[in-house]
Amino acid sequence: MKKFSYSLEAVYQFKQKILDKLKKEYAVKLQDVQIQQRLLEDLRKELHHYEEEFEVVKREGCSIENMMIYVRGLERMEKRIKKEEDELTRLTILAEEKRKK
Template identity: 35%
Template sequence: MKKFVYSLEAVMNYKQQVLEAVKEEYAKRLEKVAAKNQEIENMKQRQQSLAEAFDEVKHSGAEIERFLMYSELIAKLQREIEYQYKLLAELEEKAEEKKIEVVEAHIDLNKYIRLRERKLQEYKHEVQKDEEAFIEEFVANASSRKILDH
């Protein structure tokens, strides 16, 4: 009997490539989320150090211009942090969309894998039936020859 050939092997390989590509895109999006989180954390630390410096200026007494400068810098940084949080939410949403694509691509590939496994089992069953039929025929022929020889 001929060797097992899965007729949808090329399609299954293509689906595997699609899955790998989508996984890579998802990983890149997760990296962007992590980078944005780090950027926000750095901005928060900068804001904290500005607030501490502002407290020192308050206690030491300084001109009103310095008070206003610190106050404005801290407020501007707070607005920037809020804006970066919005960008982070967008990045997380895009990453979640890509995660859904990964799951869908995985499900799609698994359909072809399960179909291949089922076809392989059917093939093995047919091979076994053919071998059993061959053995039965061989035994029957051997028995016939013995009867004819006697």
């Protein structure tokens, strides 16, 4: 009777292809997280700049209308930062899910 022989090389190559695909998907998700982190950093710097500018304008004196414009602008900027933080959280969760696979 002939002995059964099977090479596991095909199974190993298939497993490697799947693993490589998952690594690439994880890298893309991780890159999305990094882009979002840079965006948030830029927005925070911009907010800080506007806050400093507003403090200078307050010290120098300005109309109430101009002050309200600054306040509304700062509030909108803070809302955008919060929205982008939520997006960063979502992207981080997606990246972690890909990493665990």
